[in-house]
Amino acid sequence: MKGLHQLLSAVSRSFYLSMRFLPREMRPGVAVGYLLARATDTVADTVDMDLKERLALLKMMGAAVAGDASHEAAATCFGRLGVLSSVQKHRGEGELLARFPECLALLEALPPREQMLVRNVLSTIVEGQAWDLEYFAEHSSVTCPEQLEHYAYMVAGCVGEFWTRLGLLVLGGAFSTQPEEVLLRWGVHYGMGLQLVNILRDREEDFSRGRSYLPGDDAEPWLEKAELWLKEGVFYAESLHNGRLRFSTVLPAWLGLDTLDLLKQREIPSSRKVKVTRGRVYSRMWKAFLFSWKEAL
Template sequence: MDGLSRKALMKDVLRSVSRSFYLSIKSLPAPMRDAVAVAYLLARATDSVADTARAEVEGRVGYLERMKVVIATGVADECARLDEDLRCEVSVSQEHEGEKVLLSRFGDCMKLLAALPGDQVALVRRVLATILEGQMWDLVYFRTHAKVEDAEVLRRYAYQVAGCVGEFWTDLGYLVLGERFSAAPRDLMLKLAREYGEGLQLLNIIRDREEDAARGRKYLVGSSAPWVQLSRAGLEAGEVYARELHGFRLRFATVLPSLIGQRTHDALKHPAAEGKVKISRWQVRGCMVQAVCFALGHEGGVSEPPVWVQGR
């Protein structure tokens, strides 16, 4: 797959499987963009397999175990066999067209991973290994349980599927940008990033709790109020984290999910909210304007705003 094809895959498939996070990825500084995009594509592919409701749990776990091995090793023959099986057996059962295309091009995603510098490949592999642990736990646990009964188990799950992503974002930033990423202590940034990722995942769980309950899955332990508070605190940690970053692009890309998440929390509180709450495109654009103001309002950056903000 040539460079143009790789670029088209990242742009077209990313946009089709993620309405909001795609905006963050395309706004990142170029040195971070490819690794984040590849990690997201692979994570979304594994998530699509985990959520394939038409397949038995054992079959989904089996595919996730194979994906974990292939991502960790990159063995060409194993990757080719898995790519063929995903295309012929799993992608065809996807209702979402973007996920269908993504799973049919898993092998291309692996080529994108292999094209990254070695130290970036190691970071992508590490975060995917943790995410896959959480996804497989989720499938296996709810075969025998209807609800999560231990708050620490839920916190660990939130870390595995989202908190570790904050760590990946941070480690990648320091790796490829060094001091241009942030002057804040690395340990502090990792802590804030974990809390941010976990806050976003808890928001997903809160938003989807009725839908999950109908499927026999209850994630929230006890009252939802403490989890709402913890999620909001995580999104606030995301704002603190973004303030410590250098450059417009980094601050914009990083704070945008927090602003969208806060808007979603507000929508969930609305008395008329029913079913799965999803904010409108106009509300997302409003969050983008807020993110621009946030990013421009904090000094110390080294990169200028992208052309679409500058009006050029």
């Protein structure tokens, strides 16, 4: 697709930069999956749009990605996205919605097995996004740990699963030293751990919006679980053969662990988000560069 790199850079420069570190074989599937997921997330987050309309459009997008939408339904979906693109405050996200049909064409151009992986992960992500909208329209808090963990899987854990299956598909034995079942468990938990970090970091902001993703008032067990899962992400990265892949995989885990440390040090709840300093980020990047040269475990 003409302008793919420009579009990726417009919607997330950090993702665009990190994607360029990936092995060439993984880039198309990861890029297409990211663009489609970012498009559905943009619709889910458009708060000025009526909730029922958002849900309907989100589900139409899901059907289009799955290849289940009729010609008429797809045309309706594209038309609504075109209108919605013109009112987006983020210019890149507006362009992404307008070019959603091109993203679907990119999906169709992938090899069949890669297509299926992208379709499967998008189906799960859209299910999670729709659940989030529907659930918090009627409730203010998640009620049990299982509910939170299932949500974290739908919007993030499934991405770790996708990443693993894609890597094994295109790189085979050159992907990792570990067996598939171990990698899948680590990958799912890693994604869920990153999502938990976001939830814990944004907790006070979510409270102000009348919602809580944590069941109960005690965040300590979830801080511990997030730390455990992110450490599994480090184990995952240590098992990877490709240096570029090791760099891209370990860096978010280390930054997530740094964020958890800051959250643990905070004594008084605050609406201000904790943020890893730029100096710490650069330090972690240098450490990740050195880590990328280590032999896989």
